[in-house]
Amino acid sequence: MDKPIGWELYRSFLAVLREASLSGAARDLGVAQPTIGRHIAALEKSLGLTLFTRSQSGLAPTEAALELRxxxxAMHSSAAALRRAAESHGDGVKGTVRVTASEVIGCEVLPPLLAALKATHPLLTVELVVSNRVQDLLRREADIAVRMTAPRQELLVARRVGQVELGLHAHPHYLQRCGTPRSLDDLPRHALIGHDEETPFLRAxxxxxPAWQRRAFAFRCDSDLAQLALIRAGAGIGVCQVALARREPRLVRVLAxxxxxxxxxxxxMHEDLRKSPHCKVTFDALFAGLQQHVG
Structure with missing residues (x-):
């Protein structure tokens, strides 16, 4: 391990971890399969470790591989962040900014804000990561994040947007068919839409x-977008953002x-990006748009 190990070996390593095969990794990276095989062999030799073993389902990572993952x-995120920084160099607002948000915010709230941003700054490219998993800004998994909890890391620039209110909602067709609950005691007699796995939101x-628990749900799904789709389809009563429901007649609030x-x-966002023009304009545009959304 005296010689530096090239990044391309780690990139191939990650691809094999994702695809569980040399052929899948080769397709993912757009290179020849023998190249991936040579990279893995070279990395194992350099590290003095066995990273994969063959199994019926493909290549299985060893404990060493899982520990290195x-x-x-982190190297992959840093390399991507370096590329984004290089693309933005020069005068004006240009380059790539990576934004992450939860499913509902990312799919229901941010698209028009990002479309308007792109219209104003045509040389700007946006990577939108929609996930309920919290992306690590310190490891540069993303440049800007919309979060539903206050960040605790000191190296982050954070601005409080406001409060997103959640309420119970249903489609008018469901309420016509099954009636409108008049109190919380009526909820057990309705088709409720909720999570399958226990979540911090569910506990809160x-x-x-009290009626909002797993065994009471007629529809269980851990995707917030799927739950929203079920509410819109008239399947039952579920939780939705009040600000989002105000925008469409298909979402009627109950038991407000x-x-x-x-x-x-x-x-x-990371404080190192606060002077970057493409990150700053994106941050400011999203902040203004989100403030308008939450009212």
Whole structure:
């Protein structure tokens, strides 16, 4: 391990981890399969470790490979961040900015904001990462993040957007078919839409909404977007952002006085990016748009 190990070996290593085969990794990276094989062999030799073993389902990572994965992923994020920084160099607003947000914010709220941003700055490219997993800004997995909790890392620039209120909603067709609940005691007699796995939100909701628990759900899904689609389809009563529901007649709020849950919303980015023109204009545009969304 006296000689530096080239980044391309780690890139191939990550691709094999994702695809569980040399052929899949080769397709993913757009290179020849023998090249991937040589990279893995060279990396194993340099590290003095066995990284993969053959199994019926493909290449299985060893414990050593799994332990190295997070370090290789950090290298991958840093390499991508370096590329984005290089693309933005020069005068004006240009280059690539990587934005991450939860499923509902990323798919229902950000698209028009990003479209308007692109119209104003045509040389700007946006990578939108839609995931309920919190992306690590310190490891540069993303440049800007919309979060529903206050960031704690000191190296992040954070601005509080406001509170996103959540409430119970249903489609008018469902309410016509099954009636409108008049109190929380009526909820067990309705088709409820909720999560399959226990989540921090579910635990918080149960404090003010005892009926909101897994065994009571007629529809269980861990995707917030799928839950929203079920509400829109008239499947039952579920939780939705109040600001989002105001925009369309297909979402009718019920039991507004009995249930309301408010989530603190923050916009964050790494402090090293605060002087970067393409990140700054994106941050400012998203902040203004999100403030308007939450009202």
């Amino acid at each position: 997070s370090h290789a992923e 909701a149960k404090k003010t909404l 006085r009995s249930f309301s849950l408010k989530l603190e919303t923050w916009l964050t």
